[in-house]
Amino acid sequence: MTERERSCGTAVLLSRLAVGDERAWRDLVDRNSGVVWGAVRAYSANRADAEDAWQATWLLLAENLHRLRDPEGVSAWLVTTARRESMRLARARRRESPSGLAGLLAETADSSETPESSAMRSLSAARMAQAFAQLSHRCQQLLRIMAVAPDASYEQIGTALGMARGSIGPKKQRCLRALRLRMLASGSPEAVEGVAV
Template sequence: MRDWDNTELLAHAVRGDVGAWNEVVRRYVRLVWAVPRSHRLSPDDAADVCQATWLALAENLSRIRRPERLGAWLVTTARRETLTVLRLRGREVPLEPWEAPDDGPTPEDAALARDTRLWRAYATLTDRCREILRLAAFAPELSFTQVAEAVGVPVNSLGPTRGRCLTVLRRRLGAEVAR
């Protein structure tokens, strides 16, 4: 396999020959790794770029038109992945570790309070609204027809009825928050 050219390796790799794939990786892994590292990506980001590059090759294995130019294809793909990482990382702003203020509620307490307000508002809804919203939230695999039959409303009125129920819930939740 080591004496095969890229055309032979890719042809075998397309047919699922793991040895051929491993040989391609062996030949080009240093080249692919060098691209993100030359852009001074961290080792973790460089590893992500390499993984994305090899995934792109695996997904496009049968579409490589010029196997003799495989190295150039891999470099171009790795460069594009690197630039994507750089563009996305440039948007990130590292922050100091968050510390909860001593005087306010913790995020967990805020979430629990919001959850409590939601359930209090939900409890004020009509039985039909509670049933429609319960089925929508906890049985999303049910079709509109199945939900309509379970609740006892015509299929064509289920959507508008659910919409009205959500509007009432939002309004009552807003009233709960204002308390």
């Protein structure tokens, strides 16, 4: 689909949304879900916060639909709103809890594991989280969005993070290299195998 077809399609979707067409909502969500999810995950410490920001983003679109004038700007509006909601929620969570990695590590639990494999995975996840936390904030955002929205285009990722499209690939490589080096420095060569550069 060309950009022109996409923007025409978005204009039609917006007019259908204005009259309450439920299918138009599903189409709009399908069209933008990857980049919105990537944006909320890039700015959220855990999946639960990302899901909250995701829902808030779509709710805000529903509440502000009558204010949108430019169909081509809907994706950018969604990404900006997702980023703001995620940051707002992150600030609220920091006031509530001093630990940022607890939710991240809780997401990796699997009840079917043996105690030994669970302990090893926990140790590996803790080392990975430690190495990840040592990366720059920009690297953390980029790697999060690429992990949770692997099908998102560089253009969508650039929009979500405010980066030039051409800088994303090289930045990703530098971030992964830095993560790999930090993992090696922490004495986790087994975990480094999963960090492709």
